[in-house]
Amino acid sequence: PPGPKPWPIVGNFGGFLVPNFIWRRFGGRGGEDVPKSKTRTLISPQVLITEQAKVYGNIYSMWVGSQLVVVLNGYEVVRDALSNRADVFSDRPEIPTVTIMTKRKGIVFAPYGPVWRRQRKFCHTTLRNFGLGKLSLEPCILEGLAVVKSELLRLSEEDTEGSGVDLTPLITNSVSNVISYIALGQRFHHADREFGALLDLMARGLEIIANSAAVLINVFPLLYYLPFGVFREVRQVERDITAFLKQIITRHRETLDPANPRDLIDMYLVEMLAQEAAGETDSSFSEDYLFYIIGDLFIAGTDTTTNTVLWMMLYMVVYPDIQERVQAEIDAVVGPDRVPSLTDKGSLPFTEATMMEVQRMTVVVPLAIPHMASETTEFRGYTIPKGTVIIPNLWSVHRDSTVWEEPDDFNPSRFLDDQGKLLRKECFIPFGIGRRVCMGEQLAKMELFLMFTSLLQAFSFRLPEGLAPPPMHGRFGLTLAPCPYTVTVRPRQ
Numbered sequence: 001p002p003g004p005k006p007w008p009i010v011g012n013f014g015g016f017l018v019p020n021f022i023w024r025r026f027g028g029r030g031g032e033d034v035p036k037s038k039t040r041t042l043i044s045p046q047v048l049i050t051e052q053a054k055v056y057g058n059i060y061s062m063w064v065g066s067q068l069v070v071v072l073n074g075y076e077v078v079r080d081a082l083s084n085r086a087d088v089f090s091d092r093p094e095i096p097t098v099t100i101m102t103k104r105k106g107i108v109f110a111p112y113g114p115v116w117r118r119q120r121k122f123c124h125t126t127l128r129n130f131g132l133g134k135l136s137l138e139p140c141i142l143e144g145l146a147v148v149k150s151e152l153l154r155l156s157e158e159d160t161e162g163s164g165v166d167l168t169p170l171i172t173n174s175v176s177n178v179i180s181y182i183a184l185g186q187r188f189h190h191a192d193r194e195f196g197a198l199l200d201l202m203a204r205g206l207e208i209i210a211n212s213a214a215v216l217i218n219v220f221p222l223l224y225y226l227p228f229g230v231f232r233e234v235r236q237v238e239r240d241i242t243a244f245l246k247q248i249i250t251r252h253r254e255t256l257d258p259a260n261p262r263d264l265i266d267m268y269l270v271e272m273l274a275q276e277a278a279g280e281t282d283s284s285f286s287e288d289y290l291f292y293i294i295g296d297l298f299i300a301g302t303d304t305t306t307n308t309v310l311w312m313m314l315y316m317v318v319y320p321d322i323q324e325r326v327q328a329e330i331d332a333v334v335g336p337d338r339v340p341s342l343t344d345k346g347s348l349p350f351t352e353a354t355m356m357e358v359q360r361m362t363v364v365v366p367l368a369i370p371h372m373a374s375e376t377t378e379f380r381g382y383t384i385p386k387g388t389v390i391i392p393n394l395w396s397v398h399r400d401s402t403v404w405e406e407p408d409d410f411n412p413s414r415f416l417d418d419q420g421k422l423l424r425k426e427c428f429i430p431f432g433i434g435r436r437v438c439m440g441e442q443l444a445k446m447e448l449f450l451m452f453t454s455l456l457q458a459f460s461f462r463l464p465e466g467l468a469p470p471p472m473h474g475r476f477g478l479t480l481a482p483c484p485y486t487v488t489v490r491p492r493q
């Protein structure tokens, strides 16, 4: 496929990294005190990548070092590759930083094949049967939300100057606690230091590999071994996370009661015993693999959901009229005397449409997770060689003017029909599509619905007096996060 001309050695990566660095340094984090002339010329990476399709077409290529990367843009192309040609485009590439961290085990970065299929099937079924049997996880999520609400109440009372509250720590904790409950069998108080340390470590690890000079490891893998700076820090963070999770798995093994599994770790250990008893000598079920699966659940399941909730709350303060319409619907259907539950889901179409529209506009995983062509193939008139990295540009799908009217406008009603009923749209794919579609989609949807409705039922959120909203392009890292913001919180009852 056609594409921009590569630079020597670094390929197009240089052309991407330099503006990306400048954007992040000067424009991405609010950039309030940056001269207008500078911010105006900066363009966020997901937009930059989408804009290139206007020059080279919906299927274009780039080079990252010596690696050929093909970017797929627009709904038709992305669906064609990931759904119709799933047999060829469902593999994952080896990305040096990720391979070092995951050893290509777990689910997210495991190569497409029988081992990935068996592990994913086990986790998927376990999520559904244990804890995710819809109603049984609900109390856990609601319990977490009760803590969030009482904390918000306290913070709102303390905020006498009206400078606003940062929702990030509370939402992060609540979301992480859900994964922790499923995977580790325990919830942590938001002030728990051990848990807080684990979350900080994971966040730091992600921040370093996405947002620092450590990304250069992907072009020059030997940099990983440098004994200073972020390179040393990457190795230290990796060691600390390993120690924490291994200790938890050991504790589970020592206290395992196979008849009463407490969580996903126990279920996995029971499966290992069953396979051993059945004489499965080449089973991929091992404690080592389990370790990477737990890591995957935390990494894939916390940042994504947290940032989606934060985007939703940001849109609600930027569009207070929509916030009021959502609240009016919740008041009419749920009333003030009970908290919203999953059984209300079908009865709150405007609320659901609003949540979907925020997800359409923001796309927290804008470029999905890289795929790879597992064989040389012809695709829509181009030859894609085996081993090519494939980037499904989900951001471009949600801004594709051939399937969305006025795609840059925030308009929840696009998800409603004339009678106000919710419309399901095939081109709405924040969780991806095809065989690698998000494994936690159902869980995430439950969390998002309960959090969004509970928070808006209990509080009204506004921008602090006199403060402009943050730039709405967000911060591009492993996920697309909103730029930092605070809100004033007023109890509604």
Ligand code: HEM
Pocket: 107, 108, 109, 120, 179, 296, 297, 300, 301, 302, 304, 305, 308, 364, 365, 368, 369, 370, 392, 430, 431, 432, 433, 435, 436, 437, 438, 439, 440, 441, 443, 444
């Ligand atoms: C993969 C989105 C929450 C677990 C993905 C992908 C996307 C995505 C776009 C990549 C699909 C692809 O590669 O084509 C989201 C969003 C979430 C969310 C928007 C929240 C709003 C979760 C949660 C979990 C989870 C809560 C776990 C409990 C995974 C896993 C994969 C994945 C394991 C890898 C699947 C595979 O490679 O087979 N997610 N996700 N996600 N997600 Fe999520």
